[in-house]
Amino acid sequence: FGEARARRIAVTEVTRLFAEGNRLAWESTGFVNKMRWNTAEDEKVCPVCGELDGTFIGIGDIDGIPPAHPNCRCYLTPVVDEDAFSKKLDDILGL
Secondary structure (H helix, E strand, O other), X not given: OOHHHHHHHHHHHHHHHHHHHHHXXXXXXXXXXXXXXXXXXXXXXXXXXXXXOOOEEEXXXXXXXXXXXXXXXXXXXXXXXXXHHHHHHHXXXXX
16 A cells, blocks of 8 residues: 555544444443534535534444544544433432
8 A cells, every 4th residue: 555545544444443432432331322423514524424414323323433434534422311311320329
């Protein structure tokens, strides 16, 4: 591979690992049921990712996580189920 292709592969795979690591961590909490797709919101955002910006993905939907394509710069953020979070906090505090 040339340097440009190697860089593209590295960026794409690091994005994939970052998204999957976050997804697994959020899933393990028990109070994140879905994730929000986010773009870099600049002029480089492609039409595919532009359509996905702001959409929600189920926490178990591993096929729906970034990257959507090589060099994808999108990322996910967790959507916290406030009721589940409150219940877990009450359990921890013994309330």
